Amino acid sequence: MKKYILGLAAGLGLASLAVTGAFAADKLKVGFIYIGPPGDFGWTYQHDQGRKEMEKALGDQVETTFLESVPEGADAERSIERLARAGHKLIFTTSFGYMDPTVKVAQKFPDVKFEHATGYKTAENVSVYNSRFYEGRYVQGVIAAKMSKVGVAGYIGSFPIPEVVQGINAFMLGAQSVNPDFKVKVIWANSWFDPGKEADAAKALVDQGVDIITQHTDSTAPMQVAAERKIKAFGQASDMIKFGPETQLTSIVDNWGPYYIERAKAVIDGSWKSHNVFEGMKEGLVVMAPYTNMPDDVKKLAEETQAKIASGELKPFTGPVKKQDGSDWLKAGETADDKTILSMNFYVAGVDDKLPQ
Amino acid sequence: MMFEAILLTVATAATPLLIAALGELVVERSGVLNLGVEGMMIMGAVCGFAAAQMTGSAWIGLIAAICAGAAFSLLFGFLSLTLATNQYATGLALTLLGLGASAMIGESFVGMPGVRMQSISIPGLTEIPFIGKFLFGQDPIFYISIALTAAVAWFLFRTKAGLTLRAIGDNHTSAHALGVPVLRYRYLAVLFGGACAGLAGAQLSLVYVPQWVENMTSGRGWIALALVVFASWRPWRVLAGAYLFGAVTIGQLHAQALGIGIPSQFMSSLPYLATIIVLVLISRNKRLTLMNTPASLGKAFVPDR
Numbered sequence: 001m002k003k004y005i006l007g008l009a010a011g012l013g014l015a016s017l018a019v020t021g022a023f024a025a026d027k028l029k030v031g032f033i034y035i036g037p038p039g040d041f042g043w044t045y046q047h048d049q050g051r052k053e054m055e056k057a058l059g060d061q062v063e064t065t066f067l068e069s070v071p072e073g074a075d076a077e078r079s080i081e082r083l084a085r086a087g088h089k090l091i092f093t094t095s096f097g098y099m100d101p102t103v104k105v106a107q108k109f110p111d112v113k114f115e116h117a118t119g120y121k122t123a124e125n126v127s128v129y130n131s132r133f134y135e136g137r138y139v140q141g142v143i144a145a146k147m148s149k150v151g152v153a154g155y156i157g158s159f160p161i162p163e164v165v166q167g168i169n170a171f172m173l174g175a176q177s178v179n180p181d182f183k184v185k186v187i188w189a190n191s192w193f194d195p196g197k198e199a200d201a202a203k204a205l206v207d208q209g210v211d212i213i214t215q216h217t218d219s220t221a222p223m224q225v226a227a228e229r230k231i232k233a234f235g236q237a238s239d240m241i242k243f244g245p246e247t248q249l250t251s252i253v254d255n256w257g258p259y260y261i262e263r264a265k266a267v268i269d270g271s272w273k274s275h276n277v278f279e280g281m282k283e284g285l286v287v288m289a290p291y292t293n294m295p296d297d298v299k300k301l302a303e304e305t306q307a308k309i310a311s312g313e314l315k316p317f318t319g320p321v322k323k324q325d326g327s328d329w330l331k332a333g334e335t336a337d338d339k340t341i342l343s344m345n346f347y348v349a350g351v352d353d354k355l356p357q
Numbered sequence: 358m359m360f361e362a363i364l365l366t367v368a369t370a371a372t373p374l375l376i377a378a379l380g381e382l383v384v385e386r387s388g389v390l391n392l393g394v395e396g397m398m399i400m401g402a403v404c405g406f407a408a409a410q411m412t413g414s415a416w417i418g419l420i421a422a423i424c425a426g427a428a429f430s431l432l433f434g435f436l437s438l439t440l441a442t443n444q445y446a447t448g449l450a451l452t453l454l455g456l457g458a459s460a461m462i463g464e465s466f467v468g469m470p471g472v473r474m475q476s477i478s479i480p481g482l483t484e485i486p487f488i489g490k491f492l493f494g495q496d497p498i499f500y501i502s503i504a505l506t507a508a509v510a511w512f513l514f515r516t517k518a519g520l521t522l523r524a525i526g527d528n529h530t531s532a533h534a535l536g537v538p539v540l541r542y543r544y545l546a547v548l549f550g551g552a553c554a555g556l557a558g559a560q561l562s563l564v565y566v567p568q569w570v571e572n573m574t575s576g577r578g579w580i581a582l583a584l585v586v587f588a589s590w591r592p593w594r595v596l597a598g599a600y601l602f603g604a605v606t607i608g609q610l611h612a613q614a615l616g617i618g619i620p621s622q623f624m625s626s627l628p629y630l631a632t633i634i635v636l637v638l639i640s641r642n643k644r645l646t647l648m649n650t651p652a653s654l655g656k657a658f659v660p661d662r
Contacts, residue, residue: 037460039460039463039467039569039571040570041467041468041570068571069571069572160621185616186614187610187613187621188622190622190625191575193572195561196370196373196561196573197575199565199566200366200606201610203362203607204366204607204610207359207363208359208615219568219570219573220568221568242470243470353613353616356620356621
């Protein structure tokens with residue numbers, strides 16, 4: 001309900017908010033900016049679950065507000081500023097495209113702490129937190145190569161940003177570790193959330209002969225198409241097993257709750273410091289949904305791969321790896337550093353697509 | 358087989374646009390501009406999904422969606438016709454209200470797999486290669502959409518009531534002077550538009566992607582609105598526009614999957630570009646376009662006595 005109240009307040013002028021803010025002075029007001037609706041059952045849904053976990057864990061100490069479906073770009077800046085003006089002392093902006101708006105607003109409000117997800121620009125009061133989703137994608141690639149009869153998987157991408165490109169490359173490398181000739185077909189939806197378009201993309205991929213679908217868009221539509229066409233698929237951001245009980249192989253589940261709780265606590269006790277974290281399976285940020293609809297040996301291999309990644313024994317981006325154009329990227333045994341991973345803008349060999357630049 | 362599969366995908370993508378646009382076409386022909394298509398559509402989607410989910414019947418969902426769309430449009434009718442408010446603002450408000458209200462109604466339905474409306478199957482005909490499934494094996498809403506196009510074209514240009522409706526759209530003052538019940542016609546047109554938008558919404562949540570998620574119309578109501586204008590208020594051109602839009606949308610996805618290396622951002626904008634170009638080309642006869650444009654579109658009507 002908060003969003004409606006906030007919307008109303010904005011309509012009446014922000015004066016009313018300043019008044020309510022005064023009463024709740026001892027509570028930490030935490031704001032969230034969402035790219036989609038909390039009901040997308042994907043990316044935003046998981047952030048909202050994290051928000052709820054924080055409310056539950058910290059109870060009276062915090063009060064949370066969220067603004068949903070905020071477009072990336074100029075609108076984002078206005079929305080973030082609105083939260084800052086309304087007395088929020090900790091603001092999470094949960095999409096890559098909010099990076100510059102977040103940094104800009106942060107300059108105007110030095111006493112407000114900002115946390116930007118999946119970006120790379122930090123400041124005195126701006127932290128960056130990111131998840132190594134690609135670790136999960138690597139495991140999915142291994143499974144895909146084991147499960148696919150035709151040796152081709154379809155990949156529905158949102159936008160060609162590093163976070164998504166990492167996923168495609170890790171998926172490819174995981175698959176190649178099992179089947180060196182494995183192919184990946186990519187379709188860019190150019191949208192994070194458009195169930196109809198995502199379904200259309202999935203149908204186009206199936207019609208072109210792929211028998212595994214994986215997605216980096218936020219709705220459950222591709223999973224449903226895969227179920228209807230009786231092929232296998234991977235979920236995205238949350239466990240989508242209900243949409244494909246006989247279809248979902250596994251899903252990368254984003255587990256933001258613990259991080260949100262930790263950061264809110266840090267603001268409350270004054271220990272908050274700007275940082276740039278990049279966490280994955282080891283820290284529990286990336287969780288895999290149960291391995292289903294696959295034979296036991298594939299499941300065992302998937303679990304082993306996951307365990308190796310979690311322990312740090314296996315790093316998905318380890319050489320020898322060639323880029324798509326045939327040039328060398330990583331020498332045998334060499335692993336990619338985080339800076340390269342976070343700004344990844346090229347494909348590894350084997351991806352059947354030209355990366356939009 | 359691939360050809361047939363693509364054809365089916367195109368039909369599914371085009372149907373909601375076609376139905377919503379046909380409804381809006383009738384509304385605009387009566388001289389009323391309802392910018393609330395997106396809002397009515399999403400209300401249809403959520404109510405259709407909820408009713409189907411609770412009863413287990415997609416048909417009940419479909420009827421609920423039509424009723425929801427119509428009921429929601431009545432709100433617009435009351436404000437813009439009876440109270441003669443600004444139609445642009447009222448329509449926009451309807452869209453915003455619809456998006457918010459549907460999110461609230463649908464909250465408990467998020468993350469539930471829905472009831473799918475089954476496609477028909479006629480032994481002997483559905484199996485015909487290439488076109489069998491397209492002609493005889495689709496979901497009922499597809500057939501409704503085609504029948505609706507024919508019905509709207511017939512009604513507007515072959516019946517007296519249709520002629521009257523167009524006359525009102527062209528000049529409501531003259532029509533009123535002739536004793537035509539302007540507001541009654543407009544109310545019925547607005548209701549029809551709402552029912553169509555609701556039905557289009559049901560197609561989304563019962564056929565296209567059988568699930569409920571907030572904002573699942575993703576701007577399709579706006580595309581439908583644009584189609585009406587670019588089709589210069591002619592029903593069969595709306596059909597052509599909707600299918601062209603669908604075909605280019607699906608075509609660009611296939612082109613991407615084939616990896617032909619054209620930037621995907623450009624490909625994604627192709628459906629919009631292609632539809633606009635083609636519809637502008639077919640309606641470049643200025644005199645004809647002017648003749649088809651309802652002259653009192655968007656103007657409030659207050660009977661002088």
